[in-house]
Amino acid sequence: MPTNRTIPKLQFDHFFDYQELTEYVTALAAARPDFVSLSSIGTSREGRDIHLLTITDSSTGPAEDKPAYLIHGNIHATELAGTHASLYTARQLLASRTTSELLKRTAFYIIPRINPDGGEFVVKTSGSIRSRTDRSERVPNTLYQEDVNGDGLILTMRLPHPNGPFVADAEDSRLLIRRRHDSRPPFFRTLPEGLIHGWDGTDNISVEGRGFDWNRNWSYDWRPEPEQYGAGDFPFSEVEMRAMAEFLFSHPNLYAVLGYHTGPNAVLRPPSTGSDTDLDEGDVRVMQELADIGSEHTGFPVIPVIKYRRDGGRDINLRGHFHNFGYQHLGLFVFEFELGIMMNSAGISTKDIFAVKTEREHEALVRRTLKWWDRQKKRDTLFEPWTRCDHPQLGAVEIGGLLSRHLYNPTLPDLERIAEKTCKFTLEHAARHPRVVVEDARAERVGDGVYRVRARIANRGEFPTHVSNRGKGLRRLQGVRVEFRPAEGVTLLSESGHRTLGHLGGLTDGRELEWFVSTDGDAGALCELRVLGGAGGNASVSIGAAD
Ligand SMILES: [Zn+2]
Numbered sequence: 001m002p003t004n005r006t007i008p009k010l011q012f013d014h015f016f017d018y019q020e021l022t023e024y025v026t027a028l029a030a031a032r033p034d035f036v037s038l039s040s041i042g043t044s045r046e047g048r049d050i051h052l053l054t055i056t057d058s059s060t061g062p063a064e065d066k067p068a069y070l071i072h073g074n075i076h077a078t079e080l081a082g083t084h085a086s087l088y089t090a091r092q093l094l095a096s097r098t099t100s101e102l103l104k105r106t107a108f109y110i111i112p113r114i115n116p117d118g119g120e121f122v123v124k125t126s127g128s129i130r131s132r133t134d135r136s137e138r139v140p141n142t143l144y145q146e147d148v149n150g151d152g153l154i155l156t157m158r159l160p161h162p163n164g165p166f167v168a169d170a171e172d173s174r175l176l177i178r179r180r181h182d183s184r185p186p187f188f189r190t191l192p193e194g195l196i197h198g199w200d201g202t203d204n205i206s207v208e209g210r211g212f213d214w215n216r217n218w219s220y221d222w223r224p225e226p227e228q229y230g231a232g233d234f235p236f237s238e239v240e241m242r243a244m245a246e247f248l249f250s251h252p253n254l255y256a257v258l259g260y261h262t263g264p265n266a267v268l269r270p271p272s273t274g275s276d277t278d279l280d281e282g283d284v285r286v287m288q289e290l291a292d293i294g295s296e297h298t299g300f301p302v303i304p305v306i307k308y309r310r311d312g313g314r315d316i317n318l319r320g321h322f323h324n325f326g327y328q329h330l331g332l333f334v335f336e337f338e339l340g341i342m343m344n345s346a347g348i349s350t351k352d353i354f355a356v357k358t359e360r361e362h363e364a365l366v367r368r369t370l371k372w373w374d375r376q377k378k379r380d381t382l383f384e385p386w387t388r389c390d391h392p393q394l395g396a397v398e399i400g401g402l403l404s405r406h407l408y409n410p411t412l413p414d415l416e417r418i419a420e421k422t423c424k425f426t427l428e429h430a431a432r433h434p435r436v437v438v439e440d441a442r443a444e445r446v447g448d449g450v451y452r453v454r455a456r457i458a459n460r461g462e463f464p465t466h467v468s469n470r471g472k473g474l475r476r477l478q479g480v481r482v483e484f485r486p487a488e489g490v491t492l493l494s495e496s497g498h499r500t501l502g503h504l505g506g507l508t509d510g511r512e513l514e515w516f517v518s519t520d521g522d523a524g525a526l527c528e529l530r531v532l533g534g535a536g537g538n539a540s541v542s543i544g545a546a547d
Helices: 018-031 081-095 097-105 116-125 239-249 281-298 322-329 350-355 359-375 412-430
Strands: 036-043 049-055 068-073 107-111 142-145 156-160 166-168 176-178 188-192 194-197 254-261 266-269 302-304 333-338 383-391 395-402 436-447 450-459 480-486 490-492 499-502 509-519 525-532 538-544
Touching: 018 036, 018 049, 018 081, 018 116, 036 239, 049 081, 049 116, 049 239, 068 081, 068 412, 081 097, 081 107, 081 254, 081 412, 097 412, 142 188, 156 383, 166 188, 176 359, 254 412, 266 281, 281 302, 281 333, 281 412, 322 333, 333 412, 350 359, 436 525, 436 538, 450 480, 450 525, 450 538, 480 490, 480 509, 490 525, 509 525
Parallel strands: 068 107, 068 254, 254 333, 266 302
Antiparallel strands: 036 049, 049 107, 142 194, 156 188, 156 395, 166 176, 266 333, 383 395, 436 450, 450 509, 480 499, 480 525, 490 509, 525 538
C-alpha cells in the first residue's frame, strides 16, 4: 500500500535544470500516487523525455474519462519561468483543500517544459536561443554559442571596431548603448560568446545558423520562411511539437489549453493574425471575459496577440501560432500568460514598456531596472563584469554583460507571487468545464419479462460540449454518443441501441432516452450505458431490473 508522503515544496530560488525538474515531478508523483501519474508525451531531439503530469482523483475514474485542462510551459528556451509556474499549479492542485471537488470531476495535464533541450541550454549557460537552432549542419562564417572563457556561462563578447554600433553607457558603465553622432570611442561591436565555424576572417559573421520558433510551427495558417521567421519546414515538423499535436488530437476530453511564456506581462488571447472580426462574436465575448478574470487576479493587461506590441506599431501577424491553432483547430478558449520580464519585477509596467518610442527611452528603462536590481537583497547574478579574454579567433575581446535567463524572466520571488495568481485563474477557468452525466437511470417492468429502460443524459457543466461556437463544426470536438450494452440474456426491442446525441449545451441541456428490452432470465442486470461525451468526459451506468 503506498503511503502518502509529504508533497515536495517548490522552491523559487533558482530555475531547474532537467535533472532537478525530473526529480521534482518524480517526487510529486511519488507523494500522491492516487492523484498524479508521471509519463512522457515523447522524446526531445536530444533524447530527453518530455514530462507529462496527469493529475486527477483516480478514485472517481481515470483522467481519460474526465474533461481535461492542459498547461504547457517553456516552449521558448529562455522562458524558464513557465516551468515553475506550471509546477506551481501542479503542486497547488494537490496541496490545496479547495481543489478536491474539481479533481473528482476533471483532470489536468501539465507539461512543465515542452522544450527540455532548449531549457537545459539556457539554465546551464544563460545562452540565448528562441526554441532551437540547427547545429547539425554547421554553416561557414557562423558563430555557434559556446563558453569560450571557461566560466560556465555564455555571455556577450564585445570588441572594439571602427564600425561598432555600441558604446559604453556614461551613466552605467555596465551597459552598452547605441552609438550616436556625438558618441566618443571606443566603439564596440558585439557577438554572443562562441566560436565561428569556418571563419574567413571577414566581419560577415552570422549567429547560430537556422533558428526555429516552435510557436510558429502549429498548423493553423502556417507559412514557410521567409514569410514567417522560425516556422520550420512544415506544421509540427519539430519532433517535440509533433508529440504535442499527437497528444492534443488523441485526447478528445481536452476543453482548455494554457501556455506559459515570458515577455512584458500580459494575459494573451486570440487572435494572432487578422482581427477580432475573424472570430465568432460570442466566442470573443467569452474569451475576453475569461481573460479579464486572469487580469483581475494578476493585474496584467489583457491583450489580443495581434496587439502585443509597442504603441503605434503595426499589428502583429503571427503565422502558425498557438492561439489561432488552439481556437480555430481545437475549438477551445486558449490563453497564454506572459509572466513578465525583469523590467516588470522592477516595477515598470507593460504599458510603460510598450510606450517606449526611442532607443534612449528604452535605455532609460534598462538603467532603472539595473538600479532596482542593485537594491535587491536576494538575487542571482544579473551582470558579469566585462573581462578580457584572448579569443582563439578574434584575439582580444571582453566577455561579460547581462544574463539573458534573468533579464527575460521575472525574478524568482516575483514569480512565486505571479504563479499563485495565474493558478487562481486556471482554477476559475477550469471550473467551467463541460460535464456529461447520466441522471435518473431506471428500468420499469411493462410486461412479462419486458422492461422500459430510461435515462437522462445531460451536460451539467457551464461550457457546452463543443466548448466554443467555433468548436461546433469541428470533428475534434466530439458530440455525445451513448453505447447501449445489453446484459447477457437481454434482447433489445427498440429499433436502435446506440444513440448519437450530438452536442449538449451548458447546464440545462438534458435529453430523455428510452429503450425497451426483454429478458429471459431472472430479473437482474439489464444493460450498461456507456456515454462518450468528448470534452464533457465519459460516464457509465449499469441498469438492473430492480432499479
Ligand atoms: Zn514565449
